[in-house]
Amino acid sequence: MPLILVLAMYASFEVASSSGAYGVEIEAGAFKKTLTASKDAVAMCDERFVSSIQKAGLKTIAIPAEEAAKSLDAIPTYIINLRKLGANRRTPLLAVGGGIVQDVAAFCAAIYMRGLSWTYIPTTLLGMADSCIGGKSSINVGEYKNIVGTFLPPQKILIDPDLAATLSPEQIIAGLCEAAKICFCRGPKEFQAYMKIAPTLTMDERAITEIITTSLLAKKWFIETDEYDRKERLLLNFGHTFGHALEGATHFRVSHGIAVGLGMLCALAFGRRLGRSYEGALLQSVRDMESHIDKLLQQHPTLPKQLAGVEVSEVLDRFAADKKHTSDHFSIVMVNASGAAVLENLSKTDATRAPLGDAIADVLKCYA
Numbered sequence: 001m002p003l004i005l006v007l008a009m010y011a012s013f014e015v016a017s018s019s020g021a022y023g024v025e026i027e028a029g030a031f032k033k034t035l036t037a038s039k040d041a042v043a044m045c046d047e048r049f050v051s052s053i054q055k056a057g058l059k060t061i062a063i064p065a066e067e068a069a070k071s072l073d074a075i076p077t078y079i080i081n082l083r084k085l086g087a088n089r090r091t092p093l094l095a096v097g098g099g100i101v102q103d104v105a106a107f108c109a110a111i112y113m114r115g116l117s118w119t120y121i122p123t124t125l126l127g128m129a130d131s132c133i134g135g136k137s138s139i140n141v142g143e144y145k146n147i148v149g150t151f152l153p154p155q156k157i158l159i160d161p162d163l164a165a166t167l168s169p170e171q172i173i174a175g176l177c178e179a180a181k182i183c184f185c186r187g188p189k190e191f192q193a194y195m196k197i198a199p200t201l202t203m204d205e206r207a208i209t210e211i212i213t214t215s216l217l218a219k220k221w222f223i224e225t226d227e228y229d230r231k232e233r234l235l236l237n238f239g240h241t242f243g244h245a246l247e248g249a250t251h252f253r254v255s256h257g258i259a260v261g262l263g264m265l266c267a268l269a270f271g272r273r274l275g276r277s278y279e280g281a282l283l284q285s286v287r288d289m290e291s292h293i294d295k296l297l298q299q300h301p302t303l304p305k306q307l308a309g310v311e312v313s314e315v316l317d318r319f320a321a322d323k324k325h326t327s328d329h330f331s332i333v334m335v336n337a338s339g340a341a342v343l344e345n346l347s348k349t350d351a352t353r354a355p356l357g358d359a360i361a362d363v364l365k366c367y368a
């Protein structure tokens with residue numbers, strides 16, 4: 001049984017992986033403390049942290065937090081910058097930013113001189129509560145999102161909940177959508193534990209720390225059970241096939257976590273269009289999850305503007321082009337009659353396409 005230390009504002013645990021266990025520490029003030037102790041490191045960081053990191057004496061490579069920055073075309077520039085800054089195989093690499101910086105830094109760490117050891121300080125709630133563990137990097141190629149990548153977990157993850165104080169409501173909602181998804185996919189007990197923290201847009205540091213810890217401990221089970229995404233971990237794609245289609249169809253105006261929230265609602269709407277019901281006592285956590293995500297998305301200040309003009313047919317085309325489908329089946333994470341997330345393969349026929357389109361329209365109607 002791994003040691004998990006959870007105090008009111010501090011938590012620490014390890015994640016097992018085939019490249020060795022790595023530590024996660026959640027502690028207010030971790031960002032400043034790490035900078036002071038990492039003078040030899042090269043930091044790949046979100047542009048907004050460049051000046052504070054440089055002031056602490058570290059070399060920096062700035063990464064714009066936009067999807068175009070995590071494309072394969074952008075990678076050579078980061079590699080050349082690492083070389084120009086004198087990085088070698090012993091240079092500690094520090095990544096500071098949200099999921100975009102994480103994807104770029106993790107990819108560069110895996111390929112630069114065949115592998116650097118790296119530390120990650122996530123700065124968005126999505127990064128803190130979800131993407132920071134699991135070791136995946138996902139890079140876009142052309143119009144294909146997250147189509148190439150690597151597995152190389154950081155040596156250490158340092159989470160500073162103080163950094164969440166400057167996040168916008170949209171970024172908090174995005175992080176909560178992913179955290180809710182992970183806890184829901186793990187099971188009703190974990191989802192109820194998440195809901196008990198009363199996740200809102202105005203959580204104090206204690207609640208944010210609890211959300212992060214609850215979500216990461218739920219995700220830890222998936223990545224330790226199925227590190228390489230072959231079975232159980234695939235369930236964490238809940239909401240992603242619809243989500244990636246919505247991100248693409250809005251040219252990334254809708255950010256990843258928000259698109260996943262909308263995608264989870266699309267999966268439930270699709271189930272209903274197929275004649276499934278989510279009524280009954282067994283399915284209480286499905287209804288709780290749906291109304292929680294709806295409540296969060298209703299508070300998004302600019303979602304209708306971001307979704308304006310989106311055509312169902314384009315979302316459907318992008319959905320159909322997703323890399324996870326086979327030649328004759330759509331592969332989708334759905335919710336079964338017991339309220340569990342399950343991976344289903346549905347034949348690529350009009351009997352599937354028509355309710356898929358209807359489900360996307362149902363959801364767009366609520367938020368566009």
Ligand SMILES: NC(=O)c1ccc[n+]([C@@H]2O[C@H](COP(=O)([O-])OP(=O)(O)OC[C@H]3O[C@@H](n4cnc5c(N)ncnc54)[C@H](O)[C@@H]3O)[C@@H](O)[C@H]2O)c1
Pocket residue numbers: 046048065066067070097098099100101102103123124125126127130131132134136137138146163164165166167168171174255256257
């Ligand atoms: N590799 C993985 O396991 C994994 C998992 C989930 C998502 N992702 C990827 O993560 C990306 C989305 O990441 P994200 O939502 O964390 O955000 P992001 O990196 O796109 O950043 C979102 C915005 O928040 C700003 N920001 C960052 N930290 C801030 C802070 N402390 N205060 C104020 N603003 C801050 C950024 O500058 C940017 O404007 C997507 O590309 C998605 O595919 C990767």
